[in-house]
Amino acid sequence: xxxxxxxTQVRVVTLTIDGQALSAREDETIIExxxxxxxxxxxxxxxxxxxxxxxxxxxxxxxxxxxxxxxACSTRVAEGMQITTNSERLQRYRRTLVExxxxxxxxxxxxxxxxxxxxxxxxxxxxxxxxxRMPYRNHAYDVDSSHEMFRVDHNRCVLCTRCVRVCDEIxxxxxxxxMGRGSDCxxxxxxxxxxxxxxxxxxxxxxxxxxxTGALVKQGTSVGEMVKDQQFLPxxxxxxxxx
Amino acid sequence: MNxxxxxxxxxxxxxxxxxxxxxxxxxxxxxxxxxxxxxVIEALExxxxxxxxxxxxxxxxxxxxxxxxxxxxxxVAVAEPGADLRESDLYKSVxxxxxxxxxxxxxxxxxxxxxxxxCPNDMPFFTRQRWIVRENSGIVDxxxxxxxxxxxxxxxxxxxxxxxxxxxxINEISTSGLRGRGGGGYPTxxxxxxxxxxxxxxxxxxxxxxxxxxxxxMDRAILESDPHRVxxxxxxxxxxxxxxxxxxxxxxxxxxxxxRLKTAIRKAKRSGFLGNxxxxxxxxxxxxxxxxxxxxxxxxxxxxxxxxEGGRGHPTPRPPYPAESGLWGRPxxxxxxxxxxxxxxxxxxxxxxxxxxxxxxxxxTKVFALAGNILNGGLIEVDMGMTLREIIFDIGGGIPEGxxxxxxxxxxxxxxxxxxxxxxxxxxxxxxxxxxxxxxxxGMIVMDETSSMVxxxxxxxxxxxxxxxxxxxxxxxGTYQMHGLLDKIARADAxxxxxxxxxxxxxxxxxxxxxxxxxxxxxxVLSTLRYFREEYEExxxxxR
Amino acid sequence: MSGNRVxxxxxWLDGCSxxxxxxxxxxxxxxxxxxxxxxxxxxxxxxxTLPEQVDVGxxxxxxxxxxxxxxxxxxxxxxxxxxxxxxxxxxxNVPAMRNPFKLDAVFERSYRDNxxxxxxxxTEGVPSLFKTVRPIHGVVQVDVFVPGCPPHADTIYYxxxxxxxxxxxxxxxxxxxxx
Numbered sequence: 001x002x003x004x005x006x007x008t009q010v011r012v013v014t015l016t017i018d019g020q021a022l023s024a025r026e027d028e029t030i031i032e033x034x035x036x037x038x039x040x041x042x043x044x045x046x047x048x049x050x051x052x053x054x055x056x057x058x059x060x061x062x063x064x065x066x067x068x069x070x071x072a073c074s075t076r077v078a079e080g081m082q083i084t085t086n087s088e089r090l091q092r093y094r095r096t097l098v099e100x101x102x103x104x105x106x107x108x109x110x111x112x113x114x115x116x117x118x119x120x121x122x123x124x125x126x127x128x129x130x131x132x133r134m135p136y137r138n139h140a141y142d143v144d145s146s147h148e149m150f151r152v153d154h155n156r157c158v159l160c161t162r163c164v165r166v167c168d169e170i171x172x173x174x175x176x177x178x179m180g181r182g183s184d185c186x187x188x189x190x191x192x193x194x195x196x197x198x199x200x201x202x203x204x205x206x207x208x209x210x211x212x213t214g215a216l217v218k219q220g221t222s223v224g225e226m227v228k229d230q231q232f233l234p235x236x237x238x239x240x241x242x243x
Numbered sequence: 244m245n246x247x248x249x250x251x252x253x254x255x256x257x258x259x260x261x262x263x264x265x266x267x268x269x270x271x272x273x274x275x276x277x278x279x280x281x282x283v284i285e286a287l288e289x290x291x292x293x294x295x296x297x298x299x300x301x302x303x304x305x306x307x308x309x310x311x312x313x314x315x316x317x318x319v320a321v322a323e324p325g326a327d328l329r330e331s332d333l334y335k336s337v338x339x340x341x342x343x344x345x346x347x348x349x350x351x352x353x354x355x356x357x358x359x360x361x362c363p364n365d366m367p368f369f370t371r372q373r374w375i376v377r378e379n380s381g382i383v384d385x386x387x388x389x390x391x392x393x394x395x396x397x398x399x400x401x402x403x404x405x406x407x408x409x410x411x412x413i414n415e416i417s418t419s420g421l422r423g424r425g426g427g428g429y430p431t432x433x434x435x436x437x438x439x440x441x442x443x444x445x446x447x448x449x450x451x452x453x454x455x456x457x458x459x460x461m462d463r464a465i466l467e468s469d470p471h472r473v474x475x476x477x478x479x480x481x482x483x484x485x486x487x488x489x490x491x492x493x494x495x496x497x498x499x500x501x502x503r504l505k506t507a508i509r510k511a512k513r514s515g516f517l518g519n520x521x522x523x524x525x526x527x528x529x530x531x532x533x534x535x536x537x538x539x540x541x542x543x544x545x546x547x548x549x550x551x552e553g554g555r556g557h558p559t560p561r562p563p564y565p566a567e568s569g570l571w572g573r574p575x576x577x578x579x580x581x582x583x584x585x586x587x588x589x590x591x592x593x594x595x596x597x598x599x600x601x602x603x604x605x606x607x608t609k610v611f612a613l614a615g616n617i618l619n620g621g622l623i624e625v626d627m628g629m630t631l632r633e634i635i636f637d638i639g640g641g642i643p644e645g646x647x648x649x650x651x652x653x654x655x656x657x658x659x660x661x662x663x664x665x666x667x668x669x670x671x672x673x674x675x676x677x678x679x680x681x682x683x684x685x686g687m688i689v690m691d692e693t694s695s696m697v698x699x700x701x702x703x704x705x706x707x708x709x710x711x712x713x714x715x716x717x718x719x720x721g722t723y724q725m726h727g728l729l730d731k732i733a734r735a736d737a738x739x740x741x742x743x744x745x746x747x748x749x750x751x752x753x754x755x756x757x758x759x760x761x762x763x764x765x766x767x768v769l770s771t772l773r774y775f776r777e778e779y780e781e782x783x784x785x786x787r
Numbered sequence: 788m789s790g791n792r793v794x795x796x797x798x799w800l801d802g803c804s805x806x807x808x809x810x811x812x813x814x815x816x817x818x819x820x821x822x823x824x825x826x827x828x829x830x831x832x833x834x835x836t837l838p839e840q841v842d843v844g845x846x847x848x849x850x851x852x853x854x855x856x857x858x859x860x861x862x863x864x865x866x867x868x869x870x871x872x873x874x875x876x877x878x879x880n881v882p883a884m885r886n887p888f889k890l891d892a893v894f895e896r897s898y899r900d901n902x903x904x905x906x907x908x909x910t911e912g913v914p915s916l917f918k919t920v921r922p923i924h925g926v927v928q929v930d931v932f933v934p935g936c937p938p939h940a941d942t943i944y945y946x947x948x949x950x951x952x953x954x955x956x957x958x959x960x961x962x963x964x965x966x
Contacts, residue, residue, distance in 0.1 A: 092751075093754060106887065109966075133924075136886065
């Protein structure tokens with residue numbers, strides 16, 4: 001769904017979210033109204049400032065009068081809407097969705113550079129995922145460290161496509177895109193060439209900043225890279241001694 | 244050009260076809276083509292070139308579209324010009340070696356047929372059908388523009404352009420009660436009038452020919468047999484909604500249909516029936532073909548449009564609907580092949596005529612592809628509301644090798660199965676939903692007593708898993724997990740907890756997926772669980 | 788051994804023992820706990836056999852070999868309540884990072900590539916490795932999941948206190964994957 005610029009004349013509508021009467025501009029989406037009013041709805045692919053893809057499905061809500069669930073990110077508010085964001089059923093669905101994400105790739109939090117500041121990890125905790133009921137996919141994914149400043153670890157990618165969108169819509173480089181189908185999907189740089197060989201990447205780092213997990217990170221942040229260089233000491237000590 | 248001018252043209256084309264007493268029609272659609280039709284045509288033509296006896300009937304060999312009984316192809320029909328299948332001498336499983344014999348029989352003035360190959364034209368397979376969409380199938384040469392005009396083709400378009408306003412066209416379609424034949428069943432008239440009402444200057448018409456359900460080949464046969472019928476329907480739609488550009492999105496796996504469409508478009512353009520100033524009117528409409536690269540999800544309309552635009556074929560959330568913001572952000576009408584193929588007869592005969600056929604809420608006929616464990620495999624067109632039992636046992640001839648019927652899968656990977664107990668239900672959009680399946684685009688896979696329903700569910704889940712575009716989490720990861728669980732059950736390795744988890748995943752994927760592919764992916768599992776739960780439970784190990 | 792006290796057994800499967808270390812990190816609270824629980828079987832105590840009936844079984848580490856599986860099944864049989872302690876037990880964690888690789892490649896890497904002198908793959912007296920490392924609940928039913936690598940001593944104290952008090956703990960309140 002393309003982001004529409006704010007129209008010059010918009011009406012204000014009133015709606016109910018979780019029993020709370022609220023007013024909103026009619027060009028706002030449900031998730032925007034929820035964020036404004038501190039109503040917590042989990043989300044992963046949605047990010048204020050980027051176009052809407054409705055891919056993670058974590059923000060689905062119930063709407064009175066509709067048998068189907070609606071994604072809060074891709075549904076605009078309307079007069080008289082009655083929305084439930086946190087029913088037992090929705091909680092159960094969200095838990096399952098987060099579990100499925102953990103089972104899909106190799107998210108090993110304990111040895112991740114994003115441990116402690118990862119949105120997926122945080123989602124698991126807030127959605128009450130303390131274990132994953134389904135079997136892990138255990139598929140090997142590669143790590144591309146060819147870029148001098150950044151690294152992509154596909155083991156930790158959730159395919160939210162925030163990197164793809166920020167690179168295209170904000171930086172204007174469109175270095176990132178997606179290839180493949182189903183669980184074999186992969187974010188790629190240029191035409192699936194190593195990131196370090198990319199002609200289009202401006203090394204702006206926006207993709208790294210918007211990545212919710214440890215899939216896109218700065219180089220030099222992993223444990224193995226924290227190597228100490230102590231060669232200076234004997235050299236300096238010897239020189240001082242000579243003097 | 245008005246209808247009189249067109250009729251003059253049709254008469255001229257009929258005369259051009261020359262003096263022929265009998266046509267020897269050979270099916271050249273994919274099924275018969277691949278079982279040897281080209282060699283049969285060649286041999287028949289060679290036999291026809293031999294001098295005939297005095298007083299013999301003059302015969303002409305002609306490649307035609309699908310006759311329906313694909314399982315016993317190549318099919319050959321010997322008929323007087325203009326006669327339909329029920330009035331023809333039909334031959335099945337014809338080879339090049341049989342050509343001389345058939346030609347001799349066709350030429351002979353007595354009504355003897357080649358008994359060895361004879362296929363009775365009064366069997367229920369032929370007599371119980373009603374041909375609207377397929378009225379020209381097996382009769383006209385799909386590569387001949389003149390042949391189509393000669394049987395009254397393009398009359399509906401000329402009538403619409405010369406005698407009707409766009410609103411009148413839409414009114415006829417609305418009156419007819421026609422609903423989308425791709426499976427959704429959305430009222431076609433309503434869709435057309437919505438797009439027509441959009442104020443935009445640029446609008447598009449798209450024909451969805453990305454038929455992808457396993458076992459379904461209705462659209463392919465229509466395009467291979469009567470491509471001009473679809474072009475005519477699209478042109479009428481474009482006139483009604485105010486579009487000047489159309490796209491046919493067809494999968495590259497249908498090379499024969501693509502070739503026939505290309506030929507049809509080229510010939511229609513050359514004759515002034517497509518392009519600028521169609522039939523000397525102010526109406527312009529051009530059609531381009533877009534080839535799909537074989538992704539099932541591209542049959543979903545938002546993904547299809549993304550693919551036509553040259554982007555990655557994955558779906559986007561609706562609204563906005565294509566009618567409001569479709570191809571390149573413009574109002575776009577998307578209909579399925581069979582829907583477009585219904586348009587010309589509705590315009591010619593009037594919406595009321597069409598509304599008189601079928602059931603209360605599902606009007607007209609539906610083309611079904613009969614596949615699987617069934618005697619008369621092939622394509623049929625029947626009135627909406629015919630029961631599954633009539634379709635499978637009367638028309639389809641029942642189950643081969645004396646085996647018992649077990650279930651029929653309708654609606655492909657988005658549908659479900661119907662067991663024997665419910666076979667007396669009349670097939671239409673709404674009835675099958677009450678059984679937990681859907682009519683879908685028309686695929687019917689018949690299964691006999693030897694089929695394992697867990698295997699069936701696993702097969703369709705594997706299909707959905709490999710066809711998931713990977714965009715949304717529930718479809719991408721859920722189909723993988725459900726397939727794993729079904730595989731575990733099929734291997735008799737699973738526990739009751741696994742079955743419970745499978746059912747829960749079905750619920751989550753159905754409720755939360757972004758597009759129809761994911762939302763309906765659990766249907767074959769839910770449906771087989773509903774009617775054949777014991778088959779699942781038999782395979783479960785004692786719970787831990 | 789007092790009859791009223793809650794009996795607790797712990798075992799260390801394929802893990803680093805960090806969760807047991809974290810257990811010991813409860814420090815002076817261990818003294819307080821000692822009044823309420825009896826550790827009847829554990830790497831931390833001397834007894835070598837699992838009693839017939841244990842109230843709470845705590846497992847650290849994942850299921851990587853025959854021995855782990857055997858131990859987990861034994862715990863399930865003997866313990867009324869089974870706790871998966873730490874990420875290895877809950878989701879496989881670091882031991883499971885070998886899962887995307889073939890077993891032969893894992894052996895090659897561990898016992899040949901990374902060994903300087905006399906590399907050899909041990910076969911005698913060691914349990915055979917499974918192709919896939921699984922969390923505990925992949926082989927037996929688990930009642931309480933305590934993620935964390937390792938779960939903080941405060942977390943373990945909270946969980947134990949709740950269980951002793953007969954309540955159902957909510958680990959999400961105090962810990963998470965990788966915490």
